[in-house]
Amino acid sequence: MSNISTLMKSVMIGLVLLALGACAATYRNHGYIPTDGELDLILVGVDTRETVASSVGRPTSTGVLADGGWYYAQSRWRHHLYKAPQEIERQLVAISFDGDGVVENIERFALEDGQVVTLSRRVTESNIRGVTFIGQILSNIGNFDAGQVIGEN
Template identity: 40%
Template sequence: MSRAITAGAFALALAAAGCTPIVTTHGYAPAPEQLAQIQPGVDTPQTVARKIGRPLTGGVLRDDAWYYASSRFETVGAYPPRVTDRRVVVVRFGPDGFVQGVETYGLEDGRVINLVTRTTPTYGRELTVLQQLFGNLGNVGATATEAGMGRPGG
């Protein structure tokens, strides 16, 4: 009887461990206490760097804003990771070089944008596997030039 209880307890513990989420954090966004130290009109990029560190990235064409981003992911079992929290902090600088303002955005403020789709769009018709395998059976002696692929405009 005790072996059955031990085996049952082990199976229950194993099942519970499989359902425990694995939490990972990517990036860096300063804590609200750190952001409270930044004073618009007083701080410069140098003092901001000393107080909260250098940013993940700056403005695209000119360095008028610093961006800090942090994401928290949870993975449960074999399911793909799910974003549970995201913070983006923007420190904007005015033309005089002083901090103009600090903005914080969360997951609820954003939209899901698929940055890397891992697919290349193809234009034209899509071939099936059989068409790809047997498509050149009639073109045994054809070269790229004979097929019209090597001449200009072809």
């Protein structure tokens, strides 16, 4: 009788530990942004689209115009049991090029409390172009309602 009691206690403890482990949040990363070390290898005013592509890779997003910049976006999501996934971090790296395809600006942005925050900036001139476009990218990633697409709202 003692062996059955010990076995039942062990099984119950195992089930409790399994249930507690299932309550832990999981995290997922989406997208890719180059690290600061990789961005330090890119020289503003020297490197071209080809050298940037070979050192950090091509982005998934580019500017609308032919001379537009390259945009690397990354977000981190927390998934917790029955709750909807929550985005806890979003960053964007923007590399802009001049008309000759030479790196003009390298900027890193984040979204904190609904506001676009500049984390770092390496600029060859004081005129920053495209910040509103970057703001739109950061504020709209993940803000999607399927009901709007199919016309339920």
